[in-house]
Amino acid sequence: MAKMLFHDQIIERESRVNIEDRAYQFGDGIYEVIGVYDGKPFMMDEHLDRLKRSANEIQLKLPYQMDDFRSNLEELVENNELYEGIIYLQVSRGVGPRWHEFPDPDVSPVTVAYTRAEERKTDLEEKGGVAVLTEDIRWLRCDIKTLNLLPNVLAKQKAVEHNAVEAILHRDGIVTEASASNVFMVKDGTLYTHPANNYILNGITRQKIIERCDALDMKVNEEPFTVDDMLAADEVFITATKSDIIPILQIDNHKIAAGVPGAMTLRILEEFRSLIRELTET
Structure with missing residues (x-):
């Protein structure tokens, strides 16, 4: 069965969204799509640098260091035996009551990632x-x-x-x-x-x-x-x-x-x- 990244754990892939996740209700989050060629993520460092910039621009504190993101995504590609395709990575501001302002500081961002096979065009x-x-x-x-x-x-x-x-x-x-x-x-x-x-x-x-x-x-x-x-x-x-x-x-x-x-x-x-x-x- 395909795997996904949820927070910092590789788990069995499932399709569940907390209805109060700010990604779902406000689009309050950021994402990256990273290409995988011949089993290797392509220009991952550049994508993660842009993820960090996007987070800074919307005042979202990323839950992990870039090295942690990198190692987790590489592990995800390996677990899913992805040879040709993409990694989708998303970080939302987290789950909290539906108010427009930012949630309490103790609300943790939600990180999810998955892979998808996709041939070159x-x-x-x-x-x-x-x-x-x-x-x-x-x-x-x-x-x-x-x-x-x-x-x-x-x-x-x-x-x-x-x-x-x-x-x-x-x-x-x-x-x-x-x-x-x-x-x-x-x-x-x-x-x-x-x-x-x-x-x-x-x-x-x-x-x-x-x-x-x-x-x-x-x-x-x-x-x-x-x-x-x-x-x-x-x-x-x-x-x-x-x-x-x-x-x-x-x-x-x-x-x-x-x-x-x-x-x-x-x-x-x-x-x-x-x-x-x-x-x-x-």
């Missing part, structure tokens, strides 16, 4: 997909990875209803990110992506791609760009944990350039795959 990465546009109606602290994801859910549902892989969000005509991924465009040999401020989640895959572009001698500008800029781009792609890099060939009814995966996108994809091989073989 290699075919989609190599052939690309289409996207739709939708208004960014989220709150103004998108940099915090909280459980409050209803606007993202609505955006993703719009994508599904239009047979698209993603919904790209825009705020007053400025492209921010997508419902569950970051957005890059290429114009005249330069990559552009929205700066990592409060309007986007600074994706771990996004950060690593920017870092690796330096090694590839590719210029990256972290600056806002418009919907019109994106539609006139030479290439567009999205990035996310476990989705890695997906070329976007069409947005709504507008084809991007020739409507095929671009050369820079495919080069970055190959570099990222090399990084995965490098980190999972050590």
Whole structure:
């Protein structure tokens, strides 16, 4: 039977939620999704650093040190014999009476984690997909990875209803990110992506791609760009944990350039795959 992490114990997986858990009633908590490739968690330290930052931003005191989180999650992957998939980790502010203010200091945060088998999207990465546009109606602290994801859910549902892989969000005509991924465009040999401020989640895959572009001698500008800029781009792609890099060939009814995966996108994809091989073989 599959295992899960509950507090700091690996137990048999069960689906029970305390009705007064603040995650359930307020979305008062944070989470991370960590990719697992060839049986190894990928860039776990970066994900745990972001978890710590999110906790600080919402004044949530994490119940364990990062080393404890790391060892528990590695044990969970091993117990579940996960070879390819994801780890979902969530920390809520805890269980207490339903008042909007924080509960008493003696209320302990609730930590849960589980794994799920999930294959790589290699075919989609190599052939690309289409996207739709939708208004960014989220709150103004998108940099915090909280459980409050209803606007993202609505955006993703719009994508599904239009047979698209993603919904790209825009705020007053400025492209921010997508419902569950970051957005890059290429114009005249330069990559552009929205700066990592409060309007986007600074994706771990996004950060690593920017870092690796330096090694590839590719210029990256972290600056806002418009919907019109994106539609006139030479290439567009999205990035996310476990989705890695997906070329976007069409947005709504507008084809991007020739409507095929671009050369820079495919080069970055190959570099990222090399990084995965490098980190999972050590």
